[in-house]
Amino acid sequence: MKIKLPNLITFFVLCISTLLIQHASAHHSFISHYNPGASVQLTGVVTQFTFRNPHSFVFIDVENEQGESTNWEVELHSRAVLSRMGLSEDNLAVGDTITVTAWPNRKPDNPLVFGIGFVVADGTQYGQHPEIENVDSVYTQVEGINRIQGRWKVPLRRATGTESPLPLNQAGQTAVDNYDPKKSPANTCEVVNIPTALHIPYLYNIKIGTSEVIIYHEIFNIERRIPIGEEFGQSEESGMWGSARASIVGDELIIESNKYPVSGWGLAQAGDSNGLGKDIPSSNEKKLLERYSVSEDGLTLSINYELDDTTYLAETYENLATADRVSDDE
DSSP states (O other): OOOOGGGHHHHHHHHGGGSOEEETTEEEOHHHHBOTTOOEEEEEEEEEEEOOSSOEEEEEEEEOTTSOEEEEEEEEOOHHHHHHTTOOTTSSOTTOEEEEEEEOBSSTTOOEEEEEEEEOTTSOEEOSOOOOOOOOOGGGSSOGGGGGOEEEEOOOOOOOOSSOOSOBOHHHHHHHHTOOGGGSGGGGTOOOOTTGGGTSSOEEEEEEOSSEEEEEETGGGEEEEEEBSSOOEEOSTTSTTOEEEEEEETTEEEEEEEOOOOEEEEEEOTTSTTTTTSOEEEOTTOEEEEEEEEOTTSOEEEEEEEEEOTTTBSSOEEEEEEEEEESOOO
16 A cells, blocks of 8 residues: 555554564564664665565665665564555565665664565555445344454554553562563564454454354454354464354354463553553463444444453453454455
8 A cells, every 4th residue: 555654653653562573583572672762764675575474574785875785674564464555475576676664673783673664666655554444334234143244443542551450460460570571472473362352453354154153363364263052162273362162142242262371471462451561471271251242333343351360360350342344354
């Protein structure tokens, strides 16, 4: 999508902390390595471009005023997100000269930045997610549980506060007090979990079949396949999102999940409204109950959820996440 580069900063400050960052063979968390309060512009020749999930990157040779060349690594969004921004693996080729607007590294001498906008060889500009308006959908014309189906977008919201709203017990508070961003799961490229995925500004699709519910989360290309009935099933191939089962009660979709593996940010991620700057771990006692319903006009999805983890939480945590109806995914 063509955009003006100066308009990128506001959008990306709000959403980029949910992404995982990688540098060559080592892995880094965003907060500890990049400064979203500043920006730099680099013009150079592409030497490598990798277009993939959970994140992409491009290397460019940049010459300074003395004619000396440095190979810069530019971290990028995931393949799924870059595609929605209009960028494909064919847009950047080895040998192309491009201009990158980026957030700089906190260490001035480190040639590693996070790219937030590009001008490619033919002059096309890329960077911001395309706007998606609320539009008529076939699922606003149906009745009952089927109105939950379709494509939804989590709205951008600025998290407020300085302390997590989670009811942490002593172990949970100790984990928060000892939080070290250098030990974040971002450093090992672990995908974010749920309920974090319910609060970050990406798309997801919901399909309800006769035997299963399929929820596709754009963030890191996660697809949950949840059996309808009494039996729990592993919801996605990595196992990181636990085992789940679904039921339908009236116009409400209910999803219960458990058997989550231990995770350093299983309850909250530093960039979401439950973490507020700190990753909050989960144990194998983590359980989640999600209740999906749709507003009368069919344009707002509400997800009331209950989160339990007796290792880190003093009591059940209840919260609400919402999403806006957008055009059906084709």
